[in-house]
Amino acid sequence: MNLHNTSYPATSKPEELVPSRYALKVGEIDVLVVSDGVLPLPTTMLAHNADPAVRATWLHDMFLPQDAFDWALNAVVVRSGDKTILIDAGLGSDPDLHLPRAGQLIKRLEAAGIDLSSVTDLVLTHLHMDHIGGLLVDGVKQRLRKDLRIHVAAAEVKFWEAPDFSHTAMPPGFPDALRATAKRFVKEYGSQLRQFDEQHEVAPGVVVRRTGGHTPGHSVVRVASGGDGLTFAGDAVFAVGFDQPDWHNGFEHDPEEAARVRVGLLREIAASGEMLVATHMPFPSVGHVAVAGDAFRWVPVFWDY
Template sequence: MSQTIRNVQPVIANLGKEGSVELVPSRYAVRVGDVDVVLISDGVLPLPTSTMSTNVSETDRNDWFDGRFLQRDMFDWALNIALVRSGERLILIDSGVGDGFEYFSRAGQSVMRLESAGIDLAAITDIVVTHMHMDHVGGLNVDGVKARLRPDVRIHVSAAEVEFWKNPDFSKTVMPETVPPALRKAAAKFVELYSENIVQFEQTVEVAAGVSARVTGGHTPGHCVVDVASHGEKLTFVGDAIFEVNFDNPDWQNGFEHDPEAALNVRIALFNEAAETRALLAAAHVAFPSIGHIAKAGKGFRFVPVQWDY
């Protein structure tokens, strides 16, 4: 299955124009059949390395991070969102972390980067929220964002996710102590702000031609992934189902997973699916632009990034 990488207008219309303050690429486009997909970096989240491997020894964790030339204690966790254009519909997948979190001051760039790409927030017809963690709904909670979105924007969230955040269970998570209260607050604010726009779905929903969301559970009970399929080509945005450490170590658990065992089963299923179909995969927390193929490699998997088209 071949995928055509190309520049998408007007998404990169302002790239390189005078006044740009960005020194590194923050968006990358790929065409899937007739559907345009743009990955956008919201920035990075500095987090303890232990949150990436809560069920393994410090030695094994250090070996992996040493092998990646990364620090052993803290590392920069990529945070990506996506924008999809299918026909007349413009779909935002997740919204980044937003503002209000001093310890995440290097993220929250999504709105600015959408604007610098020439995207009017009012042009967005649909939003898919893979799950209601603050780094996925926080961008929508920023003051003034709702007023700039169209009043009838449809925000697709699984019913199981909405229900879970009414009384979230953190008993199986291993997070920094400041995180659960922030997650609760962000989820509650999101529901309060957008209750009239939220469109709940059970298992799957077609958002636009060739664009659908399906519930996987695992990371959170209502976590979903977004499939883009057109003319025999496919890309799946897997949200938080797969992290960078998991290509080499699929069984390593993440401290932000509300059901680590279920999350492992979801992860393996998505890996096998991508390897068998040769579809593209993109993720919220794989190094930008996070787009690539999955190949089986012994007991694990190998990530094959796309070749950038300059």
């Protein structure tokens, strides 16, 4: 399966007349960014430690609504050698939180011509429900390979045995849904987990590295080949994090550490000139990072047709 310059079957319905997949090459490695849809969330989730007036000004300057807006949800498929790797699995079925426009990943993988049985490895940046829920959709497990390897940081699995939400600032219902989804996931897929401590090579040129911060075992994935590189940053980076990297996102379990991780990662990617993709950056979320004084600047790639 070559994800680049491939003719995909025209299976989208009229309501799917939106861009939902974007293919690119990183050296000899094929990468496909796939949209799982969007999550409507309160804008306070972007920065619960910020002065409301300053936050309101940022939203105004970005032409965004003041009360709530749509957070993108992105996952990535990587083909390296004989391995097909899915990075994160989307929200899955709506967990009684009224999120009808998310959970699109499985049908969009199908529309892209990607059979679930072809996935040899799954990398989870962390165990929040919008990254693992797709695996809990009815019928999905039966379509996955019996020898599927699921790579996740050991610290992440340990954390969800008794998660601490004391430093988060989530809307009502989210903590319970997160806890229940993680518990169910570990119960159903525990035997297939391949836990690592700090860093692990999943396939040639595909390395997952624990960063912590957002959650204790939060990880990022770097894809590198032929002098090119791309980092999938999971939830380490949000749209507001370039202008205001010290603003605390409501889902961060250790906001101070998450801010340090974010700054360090953005500096690293800016210095390398490599590409960045992140879960909640606007689709297709492919771009570069530039340094802008004490902050950063997001530079989206020009779409490659």
